[in-house]
Amino acid sequence: MNLAYFYRQLYQWWEHNKRELPWRETEDGYRIWLSEIILQQTRVQQGMEYYHRFIERWPTVADLAKAGEQEVLREWQGLGYYSRARNLHKAARQIVESAPRQGTKAEGQSLFPRTFEEIRALPGVGDYTAGAIASFAYNMPYPAIDGNVYRVVARLKDCAEPFDSSSGKKLFHRYIDEMLDRTNPRLFNSAIMEFGALYCTPSLTDSETGACVCERCVIKEVCKGYAHHTAGLLPVRKPRPTLRDRYLNYRIYLSGEKGELHTLIHQRKEKDIWQHLWEFVLEESEQGVLPVKGQTRFVDINHVLSHQRLHTRFSVLYVEQLPSIEGYRAVPLASLDEYGMSRLTLKALDQLRATAGLRPL
Numbered sequence: 001m002n003l004a005y006f007y008r009q010l011y012q013w014w015e016h017n018k019r020e021l022p023w024r025e026t027e028d029g030y031r032i033w034l035s036e037i038i039l040q041q042t043r044v045q046q047g048m049e050y051y052h053r054f055i056e057r058w059p060t061v062a063d064l065a066k067a068g069e070q071e072v073l074r075e076w077q078g079l080g081y082y083s084r085a086r087n088l089h090k091a092a093r094q095i096v097e098s099a100p101r102q103g104t105k106a107e108g109q110s111l112f113p114r115t116f117e118e119i120r121a122l123p124g125v126g127d128y129t130a131g132a133i134a135s136f137a138y139n140m141p142y143p144a145i146d147g148n149v150y151r152v153v154a155r156l157k158d159c160a161e162p163f164d165s166s167s168g169k170k171l172f173h174r175y176i177d178e179m180l181d182r183t184n185p186r187l188f189n190s191a192i193m194e195f196g197a198l199y200c201t202p203s204l205t206d207s208e209t210g211a212c213v214c215e216r217c218v219i220k221e222v223c224k225g226y227a228h229h230t231a232g233l234l235p236v237r238k239p240r241p242t243l244r245d246r247y248l249n250y251r252i253y254l255s256g257e258k259g260e261l262h263t264l265i266h267q268r269k270e271k272d273i274w275q276h277l278w279e280f281v282l283e284e285s286e287q288g289v290l291p292v293k294g295q296t297r298f299v300d301i302n303h304v305l306s307h308q309r310l311h312t313r314f315s316v317l318y319v320e321q322l323p324s325i326e327g328y329r330a331v332p333l334a335s336l337d338e339y340g341m342s343r344l345t346l347k348a349l350d351q352l353r354a355t356a357g358l359r360p361l
C-alpha cells in the first residue's frame with residue numbers, strides 16, 4: 001500500500017468530516033480515559049451527557065478517587081455494564097495511591113499515568129483503551145484498534161480471517177502495525193476510527209441516497225475489498241456462542257402508608273452480572289418467569305447480554321408487613337435513588353411508575 005497517499009487522503013477526509021467532541025479538545029489523560037471508558041458499549045450522544053456530568057463533579061482523577069463507590073455507581077446509572085464504573089473508581093484510587101511513591105506529582109497536577117504500560121495496568125483498561133489514551137493524550141505510537149478499525153482494515157486488506165479469533169487478532173495487529181503513522185499516531189488513530197464510524201460503516205450505504213459509498217470513497221484506490229468486490233462481506237467474526245437463558249423473578253414488596261412506603265432490597269455480592277448493585281427480592285428459576293399469588297401488577301422485560309438472555313418479571317406486592325429475608329434490608333421507597341441499580345431495574349421501575357395506581361412507586 002502507498003502509505004503516503006493513504007495518509008494524505010485519510011487526513012483530508014478527517015479534516016472535512018470529523019465530529020467536534022469534547023474529549024478531542026483536550027490532551028488531559030484523565031479526561032480521555034474517562035471518555036474512553038464511558039464510550040465502551042455506549043453511543044457517543046448518550047456518553048457525552050455522562051462525560052460532562054463526571055467532569056463537572058470530579059474534574060480531576062484525585063477528585064474521583066475521593067468519591068465513594070456508591071456515588072460513582074449512582075452517577076453511572078443508566079449506562080449499564082457497571083463493572084466499568086467500579087473499575088474507573090478503583091483505578092482512580094490506584095493512581096492516587098501510587099502517585100506519591102513515584103515522587104513526581106503533587107495533588108492538583110495531572111496524576112494520570114504517562115506510559116503505555118502504566119495505563120494498560122489500570123483495572124478496566126485493555127489494549128484498545130491503553131492505545132487510545134497513549135496516542136490521544138500523549139501522541140505515542142500505539143494503535144487503537146476498535147471495531148471500526150477492524151472493519152476498515154479487513155476491507156482495505158480483503159482479509160476474511162475472523163478478527164476476534166486469536167490468529168485473526170495477531171494478523172490484524174500486524175496489518176495495523178504496518179499501517180500506523182508513527183509520526184502522527186494521534187491523528188492516524190482518530191482519523192481511521194472516525195472513518196470507520198462515519199463512512200466505511202457496516203452497511204456501506206449512503207443514508208440519504210441509499211447508494212454504495214465505495215464509489216466515492218477517498219481511499220478506494222488502495223482498498224483491496226473494493227477491488228475484489230468483497231468489502232460488503234467483511235469483516236468476518238467467529239461464530240457466536242449460544243446464549244444461556246436465565247429467569248429472574250423480582251418481587252417489589254411494598255408496605256406502609258401512602259407516601260411512606262418501604263420496600264426490601266439487597267446488594268449483589270456474587271461474581272455475576274450486576275455485582276455490587278442493589279435489587280429487589282429475587283428468585284431465580286430454571287423453567288421460566290413465575291406467576292406470583294396476590295400480585296397486583298407486574299412488568300416483564302427481556303434483555304440480552306453477551307452470553308446470557310435474561311427473562312425478568314418485576315411483580316409488585318402490597319403487604320401488611322415486609323417479610324424478613326436474610327440479606328435484605330427495608331428502605332423507604334423514596335430513597336431508592338440513593339442505591340445504584342441496574343439499567344434493567346430502572347427501566348422496570350419507570351414502566352411501573354407509568355402505570356396508573358402504582359404511584360408513588
Ligand code: SF4
Nearest residue numbers: 200214217223226231
Ligand atoms: S472503498 Fe469502500 S470498503 Fe474500501 S475503505 Fe472505502 S468505503 Fe471502505
